Structures are given as structure tokens and as C-alpha cells.
Amino acid sequence: MRRAELITAIILGILSLALMWKAGEAPSWNPDIARFDNIGMIDGEGPGSGFWPFWLSFAMFGSCVWICINWVRGTSAPSQSEEPFLDEYGQRTLITVGGGLIGFLLVIYVLGFYGAIPLFLIYYMRFLGRHSWFATACVAGGMTVFCFFFFDIAMRIVLPKGVLEPLFIPLYDIFL
């Protein structure tokens, strides 16, 4: 946990500096404005467009420096902790649950929601939760059918279907 605290503060500090750099960006359509011209007061206009995000990012950077100082002094709880950032269970959870979630998101781009939802539920319930095939099939099928009729048919909110799109055309013909 100690190392993670410091590494995170450094990463967030670098991110804050990047945000400061980005906040000072002048609009591409006006070559007369130099970088960081927008972070102060502009005559007759008050604070420039970069004023608020720049100084907030500066405060973020300052906070990260403060976190690092606390780390050196050992005053924050994570900087004193000898526990791992993620123990074995946590790592497994991140890989199985978090990985499954990312997989779910990626599959949506290919198979759409109605292909991804049952696959995600089968993965989660059957392989992570060790539920019976019957229960898994009921929930996976039920949830997919419910989502289709609720969103696509009742609410007319068309969810992405990816390569499965042609399969839904007959359903639209019947229900819409």
C-alpha cells in the first residue's frame, strides 16, 4: 500500500501538470493568442477560458505534492500500511470481475448489447458464481429478452446490435 500511495500521487501529479498544460492551450483559430495567455485576466472580459481549469489543476498538483510530503512523513494511513495494495483475493477479483466487465464492453462493440448481455451473465453466474446452468440460462435469457422489449420495443431506444443486427429485423417486423 505504501508504494502504491506514492506511485499514485506521482502519476496524479504528472496528470495535473498535463492538465495545466492543456488548460493553457489557445484556440487553434486564433494564432494571436499564445499558450497560457488565457489563464489570467483579459481586459474587458474578466478571467480567460483557461483560468478556472488551470488554477484548479495547479491546486491538484499542489495536493499531490502534499500527499508525497505526508508519505515521507508517514502521516497518512496508506503510507503507514504494510498491507498490499491488492491482496491475492483483490487481484483475482480485479482480473475476473474487472476483466469480465472490460470483456463485456468490448463484446458490445462486436455483438451489440443483446449478444454481450447473455455472454456476460453466463460468464459471471456460471463461471464466477457457480450457479446451475438452469438458473444461469433463465437469468441470462430473461434479462436479454426484458432489455429488448423494454428498450427497443417499448421505449424505442435502439441499443447497438453489432453484427447481430440482421437477426433483429424480423423481430422489428413483428413487434413494431
Next chain:
Amino acid sequence: MDVLLSLYGGILIALEPINLGLAIVGVIVGLFVGAMPGLGSVNGVAILLPFTFIIQSFTGGATSPMIFLASIYYGAMYGGAISSITLGIPGASTAVATTFDGRPMALAGKAHVALVAAAIASFIGGTFSNVMFTAFAPALASVALSFGDPEVFALMLLAFATFVGLGGDDIPKTIFSICVGLVLATVGFDIISGEPRLIFFDITGFSHGIRFLVLAIGVYGIGEMLWTINTSRYGTTMTKVDVSFASIFEAIKEFRFAWRGTMIGSAMGFFVGILPAAGATPGSLMSYGVAKLTSKDPDKFGKGEINGIAAPEAANNSASTGAMLPMMTLGIPGSPTTAVLLAGMVIWGLQPGPLLFTNQPDFVWPLIGSFYIANVIAVLVNLAFIPVFLWMLRMPFTILSPMIFILSLVGTYAAYLDMFDVSLMVIVGFAAFFLRILDYPVAPAVLAIVLGPIAEPKLRQSLLFSDGDFSIFFTRPIAGPITVVALILIFLPLLKFIKDKLKKPA
């Protein structure tokens, strides 16, 4: 008298079939999310916010969607006690204090007494705060009508300063959390100059700004769920509850011993709930502490004392309405859940703040009316369906959690029909999970994301008005004292540090 007439009219609208139905559904959903360990009112409200667009498309106004979400909020406050008592795990952080005496009472075979005491105390706390809200809100709103840009910005500064000075979390991490929320709210086009800001890698998805829903669902739908799965790794045993008619009647009779705790919780909860950094969790913990401190027999607390259940339960319900007061009258939310509700109001086309009471009475009064209705529904549903909620609590997390993930992704897509938002929401969820492990508080960031788009124009307009002179925040009669208090709160930790350093050598 005007207030009573407005309230009467509001209650009549809240009792219309569609609003009543939404209140009942909202309360049931709230009871469920409140009861499920790892889920709380904020998760329920954030995940279901996209679905309120559907309600709005049917009803045409913002009143019904708001009644639905407010009922979830209300129900969740009741539901938290169910798992605190029967499982020994708080359903939500607001019910942590309920476990102190609720669990020992359940283990002593009196779970039914604890559940009934929690329900009745919640009802009394909710009713007390509803009356206080009705009395104070219109008056506060009319005072706030005289506020200009510097006053509104000073109030927002005060809201953030309360997190720093009184929040109790790591201070630099709290400041970081506030600032990151405010910075993320600036992504997109500057509303004053029209210049693009922080459009990372020229990705067009950022040009419309990072939507509040993406951040709220990412934090509360994905991040919190991952955190809960990671932390709730040990098996639990559910205590048996005698839910016969006779036992419930006996439990109601025993409530006569819980009056003191209920009164303390009701009063403290409301006033603590109003404070921006506080809300229902500190309200319930403080009420528990005061009930114990002022008790004739404090040794009984922690061993199944009925006042130890009544005080935090009355307080968390009272605080939930208390947190609505600054949200409705000043446009400044008092808790993460009210921050989500405030964002919902903006999305539905309302402008939260004092003008709401003048310009939108047909929204405000039915909503206040629905607080009373939802409170009655919640206590009745809670008492009548205790066995159902106990059954639902047995639902394995390996069924509930994937459903929440699916709802989060589908809900985010359905709100804006943009897969970029869905991907961003998942990334935000993972970031929130990692930051949560390292004790970075997420509530200030959520509040900042909501208040950012309001705070920045107020600051810039104030400075434009004063020709860049920051003294405008100190010289005006209302803004001045608020800014000074905010600065004191911000520097309070530093003052404490210096005081401790000076004390040490002596």
C-alpha cells in the same frame, strides 16, 4: 397559511395515481438497494437516473421523475437497517450505527423488535424533518433570492470548504478530489468565450463535455461495486426473525422505550443533514453518540439497547430530508445523493436554487408533498414486507452484481445513445475503484462535478463585474462573512497543525 395551502395542493398532486405509483415503486426499490450490503441510496439514484428520462417522456414534467428518485432515497434510509440487524452488515453507510445495538438485539432473539423500532423511528425522524423542511425551505429560498453571483460562489466555496475542514478524510486527497471534479466539469466548450477546453487527443466525444451521468454511474455503479466485491469477502449468517402478527404487535408496544433516542436522532439528523459535508452517515453516528452520552444507563448501549437503534435510524431519515434543504433552496447539495438529484433536476430542464420556489411551485410543492407520502408508504411497506426483504437479502451477489453492471452500461447508453460515454464510464469506474482503495474520497468529486458548471460562471462574472478584484467576495455584506467562514474552514486543519506543533515543546 400560504405554505399550508401550497403543501395541501402539493400533497394532492403527489397522490395522483402516476405519482403515487412511482412513489411506491421508488420506495420498494429504495428499500431493496438500502438493504443490500454494498448498495446505498446514491448507487440506486445514480444507476436509475437515466431511466427517469423515460418517466419524463411519459409524464412530460420533472415532478414525477423527481418523486421517483426522492422515494428511492427515502426507501434506502429505511432499508439500511434490515441488513444491519439481520446480517450484522450495514446495508449502507448510513446504517452503520444501527448495527451497534441492532445486531446484539437480533442475536438475543429480538430481531423483530429491532426491525420494528428502526421502522417507527425512521418514520418519526422523517416526519419531523418534513415538517422542518416545510417550515424553513420557503423562508430560506426567499432570503436567497437576493443573492448575486459573488454570494452564490461564496456559498459554493463554503460547501467545498466544509469537506476540507470538517469532512474527516485525508485533507490533500479531499482537495484533490474536489479539484478533479471541478476540472472534469470544464471539459468541452467554454460557455462564456466558446473556446474549446481540455478536449483530450481531439476526441470528439469530449467536445460535448464529460456528462455527469457518466461520472456518477462510473463512480457509484462500477467503482463502488468493484470495491464492495473486493471488501465483502466473508460469509455471513442471517438471524432468524419472528414475523408473526403477535410479535410485530409486541414490538410496537416495546417502542415506548425508544422515545428519547428517536427525539435526539430526529433533531440532530435534520441539522447535521443540512451541512454540505455531513449528510445521513455522520448524522446517525453523532445521534448514536449523543443518545449514549445522555443516557442514564450508557453501559446498555452496544448490547441491544432500543434507543441505540432508534437514534441513528431517526437521524438518517431526518438527515436525508435535511440534505434536501440547501439543495432545493440554494442549489447546493448536502450529500452525494442530493448531488445526483440536483444533476437530475438540471438534466430535466430545471434551474435549482431559490428561484425554484418562485418559478416552479408546481414542481416544488408536489415534491415536498411526496416526502410526506413516501414516508408513510416506506413505513407501511417496510413493516408489511419484512419477510420479502429478508428473502431478497439471500440473493447471491453473483446474480445481483452483474445485473447492476448491465444496468449501468445500458442506462448510460440509453441516456445519450453514445458508446463513447459507456466506455468512459467504465474507465471512470476503474479509476474510482483504485482511488477508493487509497482513501481518496469520491463524494467531494461528485459534488464538484455537479457544482462546477454553476460555480465557474459565478466566479468569472463576479470578477468581470469587479474588474478582476477578488475583494468583491469579502466586501459584500452576505458574501463577505460566508467567504471568511469558508476560508477559516479551509485553513482549520493548518491552524490545528500549528496549534499541535506549539503544544508539543511545552
